[in-house]
Structure formats: C-alpha cells, structure tokens
Amino acid sequence: MIKGYLGPLGDDFPAIFPIALGLMFFFGAITITYQNYDMKQEMTTLMRANLALSKAVRTQLEFDPEFWETACNVLEDTKANYGVMAKMGIIEVKYVEDGNYETNPEYEGYELEEYIYYDDNGYPKTIEPCGDLMEKGKPIPKENDFVVVMYYPVIIKESGVNKPVTLVIMTWKA
Amino acid sequence: MKGQAVVIDAIFFMLVCGMAATALFWAGSVYGNKTYEAYKYMYLNDYETSMIAVLGEMSYKDGDTVRYWMTELGEYMKGTFNESSNRYTLLQENFQKLCVQAPAPVLLIVSSPTPGAKRGYCPFAGGKCEKLYFACGRLLDNTWDLSLNETIQNSDGTTTYVVNETKYPYYSSPVTSKMCSTLRCEMVTKIYY
Numbered sequence: 620m621i622k623g624y625l626g627p628l629g630d631d632f633p634a635i636f637p638i639a640l641g642l643m644f645f646f647g648a649i650t651i652t653y654q655n656y657d658m659k660q661e662m663t664t665l666m667r668a669n670l671a672l673s674k675a676v677r678t679q680l681e682f683d684p685e686f687w688e689t690a691c692n693v694l695e696d697t698k699a700n701y702g703v704m705a706k707m708g709i710i711e712v713k714y715v716e717d718g719n720y721e722t723n724p725e726y727e728g729y730e731l732e733e734y735i736y737y738d739d740n741g742y743p744k745t746i747e748p749c750g751d752l753m754e755k756g757k758p759i760p761k762e763n764d765f766v767v768v769m770y771y772p773v774i775i776k777e778s779g780v781n782k783p784v785t786l787v788i789m790t791w792k793a
Numbered sequence: 794m795k796g797q798a799v800v801i802d803a804i805f806f807m808l809v810c811g812m813a814a815t816a817l818f819w820a821g822s823v824y825g826n827k828t829y830e831a832y833k834y835m836y837l838n839d840y841e842t843s844m845i846a847v848l849g850e851m852s853y854k855d856g857d858t859v860r861y862w863m864t865e866l867g868e869y870m871k872g873t874f875n876e877s878s879n880r881y882t883l884l885q886e887n888f889q890k891l892c893v894q895a896p897a898p899v900l901l902i903v904s905s906p907t908p909g910a911k912r913g914y915c916p917f918a919g920g921k922c923e924k925l926y927f928a929c930g931r932l933l934d935n936t937w938d939l940s941l942n943e944t945i946q947n948s949d950g951t952t953t954y955v956v957n958e959t960k961y962p963y964y965s966s967p968v969t970s971k972m973c974s975t976l977r978c979e980m981v982t983k984i985y986y
Contacts, residue, residue, distance in 0.1 A: 634803035641807030648814030652821030659825030666832040670839065680846055710894045769836060770896050772847045780852045780859055783891040 658765075661792065665767040668701050669790040673771050681774045682707065682786065684736070684746060691749035694788075702760060704750030704789040707734050707775075734784050736777050750789070760791040767791070833986070834964055840895065841966035841982040848901075848980075849971055853887050855880065862887055866903065867974025870925070872911035885927070892929035898985040900963075901927040907976040915979070962986060 675697045676690045687707065694703055708731040733745045752759060760766050771786045851862040865884050874880045892899045903925045904915035915922035963983045971978050 634799040637800070637803040637807040641803075641810030644807070644814045645810040648818045652818045655818075656821050656825045659829050663828050663832045666829075666836065670832070670836060673839070677843075680843075680850055770894065771840065772843050772891065772894055774847055774850050778854075780854055781850050782853075783847050783851055783894060785894040 661765055662767065665701070665765055665790050665792065666769075668699075669767050669769045669788055672697060672701075672703060672790065673769065673786070673788050676705070676788070677771060677773065677786070681776060681781070682784070683776060684744075687746050687749075694750065700793050702751045702791045702793040704748060704752045706731070706748040706787045706789075707746040707773075707784055708732055708787065709734055709784050710770075731785065731787065734775065736775065751793070764791050837964040837984050837986065838966060841964075841984060842969070844891065844895065844899070844982055845966070845969045845971065845980055847891060848888075851887065851891060853883060855883055863971060863973045863978075865974075866978065867972075867976045870903075870905055870910045870912045870914075870976055870978070871974060888927050889929070892927070895929065895984065896986075899929040900983045900985070902981045902983070903927070903973075903978055905973070905976045905978050910976050913978075 672694060675693050678693075679686065682690065691705065694705055711732050735743050735745055738744050767790045769788055769790075771788070772783055773786045774781045775784050776782075849863050852859050853862070854860070860880070860883065862884065865880060868874065869881060869884060888901070892901070904910075904913045904922065906915060906917045908914070908916075913923055913925040915924060963985045966982045969980045971980060
C-alpha cells in the first residue's frame with residue numbers, strides 16, 4: 620500500500636469540483652449572455668417595427684380627422700405580427716396645486732392629453748385612438764412583455780392655424 | 794502527487810473557463826447595447842428632423858393675423874422686432890408648445906449665414922459667429938441642474954442661463970437649412986436623453 624494513495628478514482632475525485640465549477644461558470648455565462656442578447660434583440664426589433672410603422676403612417680406632416688382614419692387603416696395593414704396602438708394628443712406640463720405659478724411653478728410631470736378639436740358646428744370632438752387595445756379579440760401585451768412607446772411630432776390644422784400635436788405609437792409582440 | 798497535479802490542472806481549467814465566460818458575457822453585452830443604441834439614435838434623428846419640419850409649418854394667431862413660426866424667427870433675426878415685443882413672446886411660447894411634446898429636453902440652435910441677419914449671424918467665411926438658442930422648459934428647470942457655459946434665453950425672456958453641452962449626453966441632428974423669412978437659417982436640434 621502506498622502512503623497517501625487513495626486509489627485511481629479517489630485520487631482524482633477532488634478535481635471534479637473545480638472542473639464542475641468551471642463548467643458552471645462557462646455555461647452560466649452563455650445562458651446569461653444569451654438572455655441579455657435576446658432581451659435587447661426583442662427591444663430593438665420592436666423599436667425597428669415602431670419606426671417602420673410610423674414612416675408608413677406619416678406620409679404627410681398634417682394630420683386631420685380624415686387622414687387619421689387612413690393612417691389607422693395603414694397601421695392595421697402593415698403591422699404584420701405586432702400589436703399596435705396609435706393615439707393623438709398634446710403633452711402638457713402639469714403643475715403642483717400648491718405651486719405659485721406666477722413666480723415659481725413646480726411641475727409634477729408631463730401628461731398626454733387627448734386632442735380636442737371643434738367641428739364645423741362648433742362641437743368639441745376628440746380624435747379616437749386606434750389599434751389593438753380598442754378591439755376585443757386582438758392581441759394585448761401580457762404582464763412581462765416589452766412595449767415600445769414612441770412619440771412623433773405632427774401638425775393639425777385648426778381654426779386656420781397649424782398646431783403641433785404628438786402622435787404616439789405603441790408596439791408589442793403579438 | 795498525481796492527484797495533486799490533477800487538481801491543479803482542474804483549477805487551471807476552472808480559471809480558463811471563468812475567463813472565457815467573462816469575455817463571452819462582455820462581448821454579448823456590448824453587441825446588444827450597440828444595436829439598441831443604434832436604433833435609439835435612429836429614433837432621435839427621426840424626431841429631430843420631424844420637429845424642424847413641424848417648426849417650418851407651425852402657425853399661430855396674433856390677434857387676427859396668422860403668423861408662421863419660421864417666418865417670425867427670420868423677422869426677429871432681421872431685427873424687425875425685439876425681446877420686448879409681443880411677437881417675440883409668441884415666438885417663444887409657441888416653441889415651448891412644440892418642444893414639451895419631445896421625449897427628452899430639447900435645445901434648438903439657430904444661426905444664419907445671410908448678411909441681412911442682425912441676430913444669429915454666423916458667416917461662412919469665418920469671423921464672429923453668433924447663435925440663437927431655444928431651450929425647452931425641462932432644460933431650464935432647476936432640478937435639471939445644468940452647469941452652463943453658453944447663453945440662452947428663458948421662454949419669458951427674463952432669465953438667462955448658459956449650457957455646458959458636454960456635461961450631459963445628447964444626440965444632435967445634422968444641420969438643416971430652412972428659409973426663415975428672407976434669411977437662410979441653419980438649424981441644429983439636440984435632444985438630451
């Protein structure tokens with residue numbers, strides 16, 4: 620019997636732990652890298668889709684209620700396998716109620732308000748959002764889904780002037 | 794002794810695996826971030842280009858008169874009116890209406906190479922170059938805490954700030970040339986994301 624010699628298997632047994640640890644590091648890093656890459660890939664795919672959809676919709680700078688209907692149809696036709704939602708509005712600065720607006724207004728955030736226009740009879744109307752969240756049976760984003768929201772400046776003609784408004788397009792994977 | 798050598802080899806193997814794993818993780822992160830950043834810049838570029846296009850079409854009422862923002866900018870640069878005029882107040886107010894719609898604070902920089910410009914004259918040939926700055930509300934907010942080194946005017950014309958453009962990351966559009974009244978205006982938009 621040789622002193623300190625445990626046998627062919629016993630001698631090599633301690634080496635298993637660092638080998639196993641090394642392999643765990645390696646494959647763990649592959650998994651984390653792939654997950655990180657996959658997540659970024661999904662975000663960039665959604666951003667690309669959103670940009671492409673906005674270009675398809677914004678064939679002109681001026682959006683009026685009639686063109687909005689055309690824009691919504693274009694969105695429906697070109698969205699492919701994405702869920703989309705489009706909305707027109709004006710982003711307004713909201714101030715805290717206690718703020719002294721004259722000397723030191725403190726804003727608490729920016730909110731997208733629905734755009735209100737007046738028809739020929741002087742009645743106020745809004746431009747209704749369009750997209751998958753407005754209809755039953757259409758794909759809606761699930762809890763952990765990425766949703767990309769992008770804002771685009773456009774013009775609405777009202778009372779003889781061209782007003783700046785915001786077109787908001789949301790995209791998610793259907 | 795044989796067992797010891799194997800353990801040492803195994804530890805070495807673990808270190809190599811660890812290094813390879815770190816390199817893989819780093820490369821994956823860099824690639825993912827670069828692609829994401831590229832699309833973000835694409836969006837910001839699209840936004841800035843659209844914003845200048847909207848400024849070119851935007852109009853508003855001054856009493857019974859319809860004024861176009863770009864034309865009014867040109868008139869201001871020619872010296873037709875100054876900061877105490879209601880026309881200047883409307884010019885700034887209407888810029889604010891547009892720029893608050895942006896996803897991030899915006900700075901618009903305007904200059905003109907046309908000799909008729911009394912303000913914002915920046916000749917091609919060299920010499921003193923003056924620029925006009927239109928800053929969005931968020932850039933002027935105290936909470937933004939900009940430390941500044943160029944002069945800009947607040948929207949109400951009363952407060953002066955300066956902008957250290959290197960302190961905060963921004964995306965800058967390419968220079969866009971537009972006709973503002975009878976002047977040619979060179980415009981650059983910066984979004985501080």
